[in-house]
Amino acid sequence: xxxxxxxxxxxxxxxxxxxxxxxxxxxxxxxxxxxxxxxxxxxxxxxxxxxxxxxxxxxxxxxxxxxxxxxxxxxxxxxxxxxxxxxxxxxxxxxxxxxxxxxxxxxxxxxxxxxxxxxxxxxxxxxxxxxxxxxxxxxxxxxxxxxxxxxxxxxxxxxxxxxxxxxxxxxxxxxxxxxxxxxxxxxxxxxxxxxxxxxxxxxxxxxxxxxxxxxxxxxxxxxxxxxxxxxxxxxxxxxxxxxxxxxxxxxxxxxxxxx
Numbered sequence: 411x412x413x414x415x416x417x418x419x420x421x422x423x424x425x426x427x428x429x430x431x432x433x434x435x436x437x438x439x440x441x442x443x444x445x446x447x448x449x450x451x452x453x454x455x456x457x458x459x460x461x462x463x464x465x466x467x468x469x470x471x472x473x474x475x476x477x478x479x480x481x482x483x484x485x486x487x488x489x490x491x492x493x494x495x496x497x498x499x500x501x502x503x504x505x506x507x508x509x510x511x512x513x514x515x516x517x518x519x520x521x522x523x524x525x526x527x528x529x530x531x532x533x534x535x536x537x538x539x540x541x542x543x544x545x546x547x548x549x550x551x552x553x554x555x556x557x558x559x560x561x562x563x564x565x566x567x568x569x570x571x572x573x574x575x576x577x578x579x580x581x582x583x584x585x586x587x588x589x590x591x592x593x594x595x596x597x598x599x600x601x602x603x604x605x606x607x608x609x610x611x612x613x614x615x616x617x618x619x620x621x622x623x624x625x626x627x628x629x630x631x632x633x634x635x636x637x638x639x640x641x642x643x644x645x646x647x648x649x650x651x652x653x654x655x656x657x658x659x660x661x662x663x664x665x666x667x668x669x
Contacts, residue, residue, distance in 0.1 A: 427606050428621065431661055432457045432516040434602050435545040438665050441465060445511040448535060449473040450499050450528075451518025455484030455492065461514065462489045472505075474498075499528035508537045515544045517621075520577040526588055533592040536668040542594060544664040548601065549581035551660035555618060558645040563628055568638055573628035582662055589666050597666035606657045611646035614655050615639060 436457075441447065441464045449458045452473025462471045467490060474497035475481050484494040497504065499515070499522045513532045522528045532542050547553070563569065580588070582599060589597055608614040619626050626642075627635045649655050 427604065427617070428453075428517040429456060431545050431602065431604065432514075433460075434661075435514070435516055435543050435663055435665075436461070436464075438598070438600075438663065439512055439514065439541055439543040441512060444469045446509065447471045447512045447514055448502075448505065448510045450513060450515045450532070451475055451521070452484060452494060453477075453480050455487065455494055457514075457516060458484065458492050458494070459487065459489050462492045465491065467491050474502075498522075500524045500531060502531045502535050505535045507534050508540075510535050511537055511540050513540070513542045515542070515546075517546055519544055519546045520579045521575075521622075522578075523575055525578065525580070526591065529588045529592045529594075533594065533668055538668060540668045542664070542666045542668070544585075544666075545602065545661050547577070547579040548660040548662045549579040549584065550662075553659050554646075554649060554657045558642055559626070561645060562638055562641045563630075565641075568628070568630055568634065571628055571630035571634075573625070575625075576628070577622075577625075580662065585662060585664065589664070593669055594666035595669060597664060599662060599664045602661040602663045604659050604661060606659060607654055609654045610650065611643045611655065614646050614657070615642060 441461055443464070443466045445465045446469060447461050447465060449461065449471060452458045452475050455473050458471045458473040465471060470491045473484060473492065473494045476496065476498050478496050481494050481496050488494060495504070499518070513536055515532070519525060519528070536542060585599070606617070608617060615626070627638055630638065646655060
């Protein structure tokens with residue numbers, strides 16, 4: 411299912427988790443005035459605009475995202491030193507080699523189909539000594555969302571419609587291997603443990619739908635999705651407490667330096 415403007419605008423209301431994760435990564439990247447930054451998977455551009463304030467007018471931020479709907483919203487509120495384009499992580503050919511001080515990848519890499527190529531592209535566009543910052547779900551940790559999604563979508567009739575491009579959460583060992591292959595020999599990786607809290611199952615599912623650009627249900631036809639959603643809601647309600655639902659997550663947060 412392609413992204414829609416409704417999902418994109420809905421994401422603006424519920425993306426605090428991704429924003430907070432992005433801020434955690436930014437604190438480790440040490441963005442400074444005058445830097446040129448590429449924000450891969452910029453979404454609505456909220457963090458791009460925050461970074462733009464850090465680099466000031468003698469720096470610049472370029473954001474790319476595969477969703478034309480989200481890029482359209484980002485363009486509505488762009489700052490003088492920000493630019494936004496529709497694009498994918500695996501193909502950064504619009505940008506010259508060694509043209510950025512920082513490549514920033516928040517809550518994005520798990521949606522990239524060809525992760526090895528993407529990370530090599532990040533290395534190519536970085537200047538010597540430039541920094542790559544990546545934050546995303548850890549393949550070493552299984553969240554409640556992944557368990558519930560697997561439990562529901564593995565049943566009939568949903569299993570007839572496998573996800574065309576499921577998220578790929580890298581294990582730390584896999585991430586290290588990709589960084590090595592791309593020439594990032596100097597890096598620091600920490601685990602950021604966070605909790606996503608919502609008031610109820612409906613709010614959790616809404617966050618998951620908007621965060622994934624509607625990919626929660628794989629490739630199943632639209633007429634089946636309300637039924638699948640209700641079955642997921644049943645599972646989420648098993649985790650409901652008097653103060654809502656709390657989903658623990660572990661993010662791998664990486665800062666790597668180009669030799």
